[in-house]
Amino acid sequence: MIKNLFGIILIFSQAIVHPKTFVELSLYKADSKTYICLNFTIENGWHLYWLNSGDTGIPTEITWNLPDGIEISDELWPIPKAFEVDGLVSYGYENNASIFYEIIFKDYSEIHNKDITCKINSLICKDICIPFDTVITFNLSNLKSRFNQNELKDLLNNQFPNKEHSLELFGKIEGDKVLLEIKNNSENETIESFSFFPFENGIFKNVLANEFYKELESYLIKIEFDPFRTHIPEKLEGILILFYSENNSRIKKSFEISVPLKYY
Amino acid sequence: MKNLIFLIGIFFLTNVLLAQQASIDSKAPDFKLKDSYGKEYSLNEFKGKTVVLEWINYDCPFVKKHYDSKNMQQLQEKYTQKGVVWLAICSSAKGKQGHFTNDEINKRSKEHGAKFTAYLIDEDGTVGKMYGAKTTPHMFIINSDGKLVYAGAIDDIKSTDKEDVKKANNYVSKALDEILSGKEVSTKTTTPYGCSVKY
Numbered sequence: 001m002i003k004n005l006f007g008i009i010l011i012f013s014q015a016i017v018h019p020k021t022f023v024e025l026s027l028y029k030a031d032s033k034t035y036i037c038l039n040f041t042i043e044n045g046w047h048l049y050w051l052n053s054g055d056t057g058i059p060t061e062i063t064w065n066l067p068d069g070i071e072i073s074d075e076l077w078p079i080p081k082a083f084e085v086d087g088l089v090s091y092g093y094e095n096n097a098s099i100f101y102e103i104i105f106k107d108y109s110e111i112h113n114k115d116i117t118c119k120i121n122s123l124i125c126k127d128i129c130i131p132f133d134t135v136i137t138f139n140l141s142n143l144k145s146r147f148n149q150n151e152l153k154d155l156l157n158n159q160f161p162n163k164e165h166s167l168e169l170f171g172k173i174e175g176d177k178v179l180l181e182i183k184n185n186s187e188n189e190t191i192e193s194f195s196f197f198p199f200e201n202g203i204f205k206n207v208l209a210n211e212f213y214k215e216l217e218s219y220l221i222k223i224e225f226d227p228f229r230t231h232i233p234e235k236l237e238g239i240l241i242l243f244y245s246e247n248n249s250r251i252k253k254s255f256e257i258s259v260p261l262k263y264y
Numbered sequence: 265m266k267n268l269i270f271l272i273g274i275f276f277l278t279n280v281l282l283a284q285q286a287s288i289d290s291k292a293p294d295f296k297l298k299d300s301y302g303k304e305y306s307l308n309e310f311k312g313k314t315v316v317l318e319w320i321n322y323d324c325p326f327v328k329k330h331y332d333s334k335n336m337q338q339l340q341e342k343y344t345q346k347g348v349v350w351l352a353i354c355s356s357a358k359g360k361q362g363h364f365t366n367d368e369i370n371k372r373s374k375e376h377g378a379k380f381t382a383y384l385i386d387e388d389g390t391v392g393k394m395y396g397a398k399t400t401p402h403m404f405i406i407n408s409d410g411k412l413v414y415a416g417a418i419d420d421i422k423s424t425d426k427e428d429v430k431k432a433n434n435y436v437s438k439a440l441d442e443i444l445s446g447k448e449v450s451t452k453t454t455t456p457y458g459c460s461v462k463y
Binding site for chain 1: 285286287288323324325360361389393396398399415416422423424425453454455457458459460461462463
């Protein structure tokens with residue numbers, strides 16, 4: 001859905017939320033829908049965390065206070081990066097992160113001159129971590145444009161997982177791991193590596209890349225349980241990232257997956 | 265023949281390493297560490313007692329939350345008075361955040377009014393890795409039979425805000441109360457939160 005958002009850039013505003021990062025808010029209209037984008041610019045070398053922070057840190061939490069007549073969706077998170085320090089793996093963002101929301105209102109003309117407030121509770125880390133908890137108010141009539149249409153298209157194509165896909169996926173629990181089977185339908189694709197970033201923390205071992213092997217026409221990816229997992233999930237839910245070669249080019253594709261798990 | 269001996273050696277080494285990895289409801293792996301006064305402690309010397317392991321880094325904002333609010337010291341005092349052994353363990357490597365001289369540790373512990381049994385120094389990270397300690401704080405509880413019965417967070421509010429301590433459900437006190445009243449620990453694992461252990 002979000003990948004079709006090559007819309008008209010309308011408005012934009014920014015605020016410093018911490019000496020190491022500042023945020024900008026911009027608004028995009030596409031077809032009958034309108035989105036706001038909260039963009040974090042992060043000082044070089046520092047990072048913020050995804051909705052699953054991984055082995056360390058805490059998830060970035062954003063809560064909105066909206067005037068009557070305006071509602072927003074849950075966050076549409078960009079694909080995070082996995083960071084490994086001393087054997088501990090965390091998920092987050094460095095340099096830049098654009099979080100989108102669909103904004104819903106009865107009458108578009110009424111959004112002007114209205115304030116929307118967001119509370120950001122996060123942790124910015126390098127070799128040390130600094131927490132911050134900031135409340136920012138944006139006036140919707142003060143917003144200006146941030147991305148041009150090409151930048152927006154590039155951002156949405158490369159930095160967000162596909163919600164819809166035609167991958168044939170099967171998940172089975174085998175002892176202390178899940179085996180995720182991907183049927184390989186394309187003769188031209190040779191998958192070189194896989195990374196699975198789970199939505200829920202504390203269930204699976206957090207890794208930079210998952211081990212895998214090929215069996216007939218399938219790839220089998222090993223996703224190990226955390227030895228201190230809190231429960232066994234019914235579904236494998238998260239972002240699956242594939243790196244593969246096609247016509248001598250290395251391509252990255254990412255998919256949001258939800259695969260029922262069966263015991264083997 | 266040499267290859268066979270090599271393979272047998274690898275097999276035993278793997279088993280030894282696996283046996284030393286902590287897991288829930290299994291015997292907690294033994295360790296020996298010196299405290300901030302130079303006294304050596306081993307887990308085995310506390311056989312028959314309930315032992316809490318608290319991974320610590322005084323400069324981590326999540327640890328500060330629980331020490332500045334006195335939450336950690338109150339838990340330490342309450343449960344050590346009931347016979348529980350409370351070992352704070354610092355796995356920060358030399359030169360990394362949380363690694364201090366013994367004098368500095370003792371000064372800070374005194375300023376905080378810490379009530380743990382001992383502050384143990386694990387600067388090569390061996391014990392931290394053996395227990396899978398990821399964050400500060402990261403809490404582990406070993407029952408009087410020597411089994412690991414809890415591993416995870418101190419409470420259920422992932423923040424650095426001192427005010428949240430009052431509102432949070434404290435997993436450690438709940439588990440300790442259950443152990444001390446002869447019950448099974450009802451929540452054995454939770455997801456820890458905090459700064460990374462600075463291995």
